[in-house]
């Protein structure tokens with residue numbers, strides 16, 4: 038049995054004045070990517086300079102305006118990467134790079150050495166403030182811990198004085214989620230007093246869920262409490278930096294935005310320490326799916342996946358929101374049926390708003406137009422098979438036919454597993470289009486006679502014998518039916534008929550679907566015909582159905 042008694046409940050803030058539950062996310066926050074720092078520091082093999090450059094370029098392309106590029110005082114590779122960005126003039130003027138450093142003078146001095154030549158830099162200092170770290174890591178009381186932060190701020194001030202560019206200070210009370218809010222406020226205020234930010238020269242206070250310890254609402258309470266208790270709130274950019282230890286990093290971020298956060302630090306696909314940082318892409322796509330501009334360029338998710346997997350050497354899970362290989366794919370029958378109907382309704386209504394069951398967004402909006410929405414296996418149903426026939430091959434099977442054809446595919450899927458669209462089409466062709474025994478259509482000439490009648494002059498093969506016959510009926514199909522009955526005695530009744538165009542212009546074709554009942558046996562089946570000529574398509578459909586009836590009777 039799990040020894041749950043080894044764990045104690047994390048205390049949560051008692052904050053009945055909370056207002057965030059009544060709010061909605063209205064706009065994108067300031068995004069800050071920490072892929073090159075927090076993401077990188079958690080990799081089995083941290084990125085080499087060339088990989089960091091590729092990742093940096095991707096982040097620029099995605100529209101990040103704030104990017105934490107590393108911990109330049111930590112290692113030569115971090116330092117060299119930063120210098121490479123400067124020497125190759127790769128930092129656009131509208132992008133602010135951020136560097137992380139502990140509140141220790143030799144590290145801050147080295148950091149300022151590394152950032153020489155950059156016009157604007159966020160220098161991000163941190164120290165752990167949680168009750169646990171104060172006790173077991175630092176063995177310091179609140180005042181001593183506060184002194185580390187004040188000293189760090191003083192040092193940044195000192196080095197910033199001689200720095201030719203602009204320095205923006207960011208301070209993180211690291212392990213904020215394990216820190217009492219009154220102490221977190223006290224230490225942030227001490228940094229604020231030391232730095233003296235103004236509304237035109239703001240201080241970034243970053244409140245990290247360094248370890249996600251409770252439910253997202255508890256984090257939101259902490260964020261709202263801090264936001265409402267800061268002095269000179271308009272001189273502060275309130276940033277959050279959620280991790281995902283409980284698997285609720287996205288929810289925590291979204292609730293923190295409701296609670297007053299202005300800025301979010303996170304990574305692509307949530308790479309980062311342990312279970313990762315918050316996945317910025319999912320937070321942004323969630324906004325997008327609610328009609329909010331995420332203010333990131335996210336229209337090519339596959340390219341993001343590809344570069345991320347190459348640089349980080351971590352695969353994106355097939356179920357990862359928006360990005361996973363299977364997240365826009367339905368295997369199960371009822372989902373496929375609803376998607377099929379939803380997509381059709383959307384087209385028929387020419388709606389500009391995307392509303393399709395089981396598909397929160399249109400995959401093509403994020404560059405996933407060539408991937409299957411519907412895949413067929415033994416869990417699938419008739420709607421799914423019909424969807425494949427329509428979306429891949431343009432055959433709009435009439436509703437009454439769905440069951441008949443899906444039964445054929447179901448049998449195959451039960452034996453072999455997944456059935457690919459190409460195989461579905463091959464089966465369709467063999468079942469309906471290339472079935473020429475015992476009947477084979479050769480030629481027909483149809484003419485209207487009078488107002489209501491049609492004369493058919495038909496040539497066909499029956500059991501290998503060429504037959505030529507004429508008949509009159511109330512239309513092309515009826516006259517052909519009658520002609521066939523004259524020669525073979527087979528008496529049929531049309532139960533259902535539909536047709537539609539396939540393709541456009543000079544390559545356009547017609548597809549006709551006919552359901553025919555054999556009056557003698559009581560059997561009924563569909564037939565399908567395709568031709569550039571609509572009459573010929575319908576007559577081919579009659580022959581297809583006759584052959585299928587004959588097959589049934591064998």
Ligand SMILES: CC(=O)SCCNC(=O)CCNC(=O)[C@H](O)C(C)(C)COP(=O)(O)OP(=O)(O)OC[C@H]1O[C@@H](n2cnc3c(N)ncnc32)[C@H](O)[C@@H]1OP(=O)(O)O
Pocket residue numbers: 075078108110111112138139140141144163164165174175185211247310
């Ligand atoms: C939550 C986070 O992600 S924080 C960021 C974590 N990222 C990293 O650590 C990656 C890069 N880090 C490194 O390469 C190294 O840790 C360095 C270069 C920064 C420092 O290296 P070292 O000094 O050799 O080792 P180390 O990190 O173990 O230093 C521990 C000392 O720093 C102190 N310290 C730790 N954090 C801080 C801080 N933020 N501010 C001031 N002092 C600190 C510790 O109390 C400890 O002091 P002690 O020696 O008196 O016990």
Ligand SMILES: CC(C)C(=O)C(=O)O
Pocket residue numbers: 075137163209211212243245246247248278280
């Ligand atoms: C450095 C800080 C912000 C951090 O990464 C964390 O607390 O998770």
Ligand SMILES: [Mg+2]
Pocket residue numbers: 075245247278280310314
């Ligand atoms: Mg972190």
